[in-house]
Structures are given as structure tokens and as C-alpha cells.
Amino acid sequence: MAHTTEEVLAGLTELVTDETGIAADQVSLEKSFTDDLDIDSISMMTIVVNAEEKFDVKIPDDEVKNLTTVGEAVEFITKAQA
Amino acid sequence: MSPLRQSTGSPYTRILGLGAARGDTAVSNDEVAGPIDSSDEWIRQRTGVIERKRSSAHEGVIDLAERAAKEAQEKSGISPSDIGAVIVATISNPVQTPSLASLLAHRIGVAPAAAYDISAACAGYTYGIAQADALIRSGAASHVLVVGAEKLSELVEPTDRSISFLLGDGAGAAVVGPSDTIGIGPTVWGSDGSKWDAVGMNKPLKAAFEDREGGYPTLRQDGQAVFRWAVWEMAKVAKEALEVSGVSVEELTAFVPHQANMRIIDEFAKQLGLPESVLIARDIETTGNTSAASIPLAMHRLLEEHPGASGGLALQIGFGAGLVFGAQVVTLP
Numbered sequence: 509m510a511h512t513t514e515e516v517l518a519g520l521t522e523l524v525t526d527e528t529g530i531a532a533d534q535v536s537l538e539k540s541f542t543d544d545l546d547i548d549s550i551s552m553m554t555i556v557v558n559a560e561e562k563f564d565v566k567i568p569d570d571e572v573k574n575l576t577t578v579g580e581a582v583e584f585i586t587k588a589q590a
Numbered sequence: 591m592s593p594l595r596q597s598t599g600s601p602y603t604r605i606l607g608l609g610a611a612r613g614d615t616a617v618s619n620d621e622v623a624g625p626i627d628s629s630d631e632w633i634r635q636r637t638g639v640i641e642r643k644r645s646s647a648h649e650g651v652i653d654l655a656e657r658a659a660k661e662a663q664e665k666s667g668i669s670p671s672d673i674g675a676v677i678v679a680t681i682s683n684p685v686q687t688p689s690l691a692s693l694l695a696h697r698i699g700v701a702p703a704a705a706y707d708i709s710a711a712c713a714g715y716t717y718g719i720a721q722a723d724a725l726i727r728s729g730a731a732s733h734v735l736v737v738g739a740e741k742l743s744e745l746v747e748p749t750d751r752s753i754s755f756l757l758g759d760g761a762g763a764a765v766v767g768p769s770d771t772i773g774i775g776p777t778v779w780g781s782d783g784s785k786w787d788a789v790g791m792n793k794p795l796k797a798a799f800e801d802r803e804g805g806y807p808t809l810r811q812d813g814q815a816v817f818r819w820a821v822w823e824m825a826k827v828a829k830e831a832l833e834v835s836g837v838s839v840e841e842l843t844a845f846v847p848h849q850a851n852m853r854i855i856d857e858f859a860k861q862l863g864l865p866e867s868v869l870i871a872r873d874i875e876t877t878g879n880t881s882a883a884s885i886p887l888a889m890h891r892l893l894e895e896h897p898g899a900s901g902g903l904a905l906q907i908g909f910g911a912g913l914v915f916g917a918q919v920v921t922l923p
Contacts, residue, residue, distance in 0.1 A: 553814050
């Protein structure tokens with residue numbers, strides 16, 4: 509069953525928190541993964557792979573580079589599962 | 591007309607002895623951090639590397655290979671004349687031809703043994719072990735010297751943030767020979783050329799020659815793409831190597847992956863579900879990433895630190911530019 513935008517944000521926040529230890533309330537749609545949350549490429553890829561499994565979507569390597577903010581990732585995942 | 595004959599060899603093989611040589615100079619994170627606008631802390635956190643060993647100008651890749659090969663030959667207890675083939679896995683032979691292997695065979699006194707190089711980057715050593723096993727079982731050679739040797743410091747660009755700061759120089763060698771029991775399990779190997787440009791040289795030699803100001807070709811990687819492949823795809827390969835060998839993770843004494851990045855090693859161990867009893871090679875911490883040399887160097891160190899591991903089973907897996915990969919379970923010498 510497809511997840512709503514809110515559910516994707518909540519799920520993604522959980523993955524970010526698990527991987528990096530960043531507090532959940534720091535993760536919001538406008539935040540940049542690298543600039544605001546200081547997430548490096550290896551952690552980003554771990555989050556991506558876990559998100560693929562959690563939401564049953566494919567996020568190609570080329571696409572990962574375009575996902576700058578949490579909001580962009582949430583939007584991509586929401587659309588990809590539709 | 592008499593029928594054509596075929597050769598046959600020992601039904602089983604194993605690694606008889608290992609040798610190691612690291613670059614003569616320890617290069618700290620502080621020394622490489624400046625040009626990439628980084629710090630010791632950043633490098634440690636992201637890669638687990640504290641220092642890398644690099645060779646000074648007078649120490650060539652052949653010198654590293656020679657030191658490692660001699661130790662492996664001595665430890666194996668065989669005489670140089672028993673070695674029928676020399677295989678060198680390398681991406682840093684200073685010339686495209688002739689091979690590093692033929693010079694090495696001459697230097698260590700095993701000529702006229704067959705000698706050739708393999709270009710399989712960080713998987714090169716596991717490819718070499720696969721070939722040595724096959725050559726001995728087919729009777730093409732009674733003993734084979736496999737060497738991974740690299741002087742990667744000649745292929746680095748100090749301002750490159752993708753891979754250069756991780757790289758080190760070294761050589762690891764193994765003498766493979768006949769055995770009464772199975773000492774090298776089936777190899778799971780392969781390639782994925784669709785990711786040909788994910789890691790490798792930044793330009794062809796000819797382009798560098800024509801644009802002198804652009805400098806010598808150096809190594810680059812797309813870290814994210816390589817990381818995803820190295821952990822999640824390679825975990826499948828590692829599991830397959832265990833399965834075809836009939837070995838469970840609980841039966842392993844050691845896990846010796848290519849030393850690419852500590853976080854790849856950590857994530858890899860997690861994906862494989864290795865029990866705490868399994869020793870994990872973490873030589874990258876003080877040696878850096880030495881491509882084809884990293885597995886034998888890491889195994890050599892693991893055995894120095896844990897002599898009791900000798901005789902146990904180790905899962906080794908190499909993966910890198912190509913992309914190519916190779917994995918097998920071996921008995922630790």
C-alpha cells in the first residue's frame with residue numbers, strides 16, 4: 509500500500525536518525541542532507557538503500573545526486589511508489 | 591598416431607605461505623588533509639584511516655613485490671625452483687609492457703617460471719588465487735606465486751577528495767601449492783562493465799601526453815555509487831562464496847575483505863551477520879587502501895596478531911575498478 513507524504517517523512521526521519529544519531533526534530537522538509545544535517549555520502553547511501561527497502565521503491569544512483577533536501581527525497585519516494 | 595596427452599595436477603590446493611611489504615613512510619592524515627581542505631578528524635570519521643604507508647622515491651612497486659614474494663617463498667618452505675608460475679595483480683606497473691611479473695620472477699630467482707600480470711584492480715589478488723588454484727589442479731604448474739603489488743602514491747592527485755587521500759603503497763604475496771585437503775574453496779567472481787567509469791583513471795595516457803599541463807592520469811571514483819555496490823551487491827557475492835564452499839558464518843575464523851574504507855568493512859560485516867567470534871581484518875587503519883595488495887597484507891597482519899587463527903577458514907573478497915569482484919573461502923596458512 510502506498511504511503512502518504514507524512515508517512516514517508518516520518519519513515520525517512522527514522523532512517524536518518526538510526527544512521528546518524530541526529531534528533532528527529534532536526535529533520536524537516538526544507539533541510540539539506542549535506543549542508544544542514546552534515547550527512548556524508550556513505551551515510552546518505554545507507555539511508556537510500558534502507559529507504560528502498562522500507563518503501564519498496566528503486567532510487568537509482570543518478571537520482572541520489574538530485575535529492576538535495578529531505579523534501580526532495582520525500583517527494584521522489586512518494587511518487588516512485590505510486 | 592598416438593593420442594594427445596593432457597596434464598593433471600594435485601586435486602587440492604592451499605596457501606602455503608604469505609609475505610608482506612608496506613611502503614617505508616607513514617603518512618599522517620594531517621599531511622594529506624590540507625590540499626582537500628579537510629582534517630584528521632574528518633578523514634578518521636569517514637574512512638577509519640589514521641595513516642597510510644607510502645614508498646619514498648627510491649622504492650618502486652617491484653621492490654615491494656620482491657620483499658613480499660621472498661617472505662612468502664621462505665615461509666612456504668619450498669625452494670624457488672618449485673615455483674612454476676608468477677602472477678602479479680597490479681594497476682601501478684609503471685609501464686604498460688613488459689609485465690611486472692616477469693621482472694619479479696627474475697629478481698627472486700624463479701625464472702623461467704611462467705609470469706604475467708592481471709588487471710583486475712582491487713579484485714586482482716582473488717583473481718590470482720583463483721588462477722593459481724586452477725593452474726595447480728590442471729597440472730600447468732606445481733606451485734604458483736600470487737602477488738598483489740601497488741605503488742598507488744604515483745597515481746594520486748593531492749587535491750582529489752574522492753579517493754587519493756585513502757591510498758597507500760604495499761605488496762602482499764602468497765605461495766599456493768598442492769595440499770592433502772581442500773584449502774581453497776570455489777571462487778565466485780564476475781564483472782559489471784556498466785559501471786566501467788565508477789572508479790578508475792581520470793583520463794587515458796595519450797590524453798595526458800597531449801595535454802602536458804593537465805598532468806599525469808590519476809585515480810578517481812564516484813564514491814556513492816561504488817559504496818552502494820561494494821556493500822549491498824558484494825554482500826550477496828560473499829554469501830554465495832560461503833554457500834558454494836559449504837561454510838557457514840559461524841564456521842569462519844576470519845573475514846578479510848578488500849581494505850577500501852572502514853565503513854564499508856563495518857557495513858559489510860553487518861550485512862553478513864558475522865558473529866563476534868569472527869576476526870575482521872582492519873589493516874586499512876594504518877596501511878590505507880592498497881588495491882590489489884590489500885587482502886594479502888590484511889591477512890598477513892591478522893595472522894601476526896592472531897597466530898592461533900592459522901588453519902582456520904577465512905572468507906576473502908576483492909572488488910573494484912571494472913567493476914570486477916572475486917571471493918573465496920581459504921584455509922589460513
